[in-house]
Amino acid sequence: MEIEIKPEDLSLFLEKIGPNNINRIEVFGVNDDGSREKINLSEIIQAQKKNLPSY
Incomplete structure (x- = not known):
């Protein structure tokens, strides 16, 4: 199966697949x-984690 995902929607997609x-x-x-x-x-997931604000 092939689907198209916009880059800005990638994090939502990754969350949905688990x-x-x-x-x-x-x-x-x-x-x-x-x-x-x-x-x-x-690599994308690791980059996103680095860009998250720390509280």
């Missing part, structure tokens, strides 16, 4: 030239 299912899906980004590039979700 941490136990992240390794079960493949995510590809589409470059300006139309080619596809595999995205490492673990």
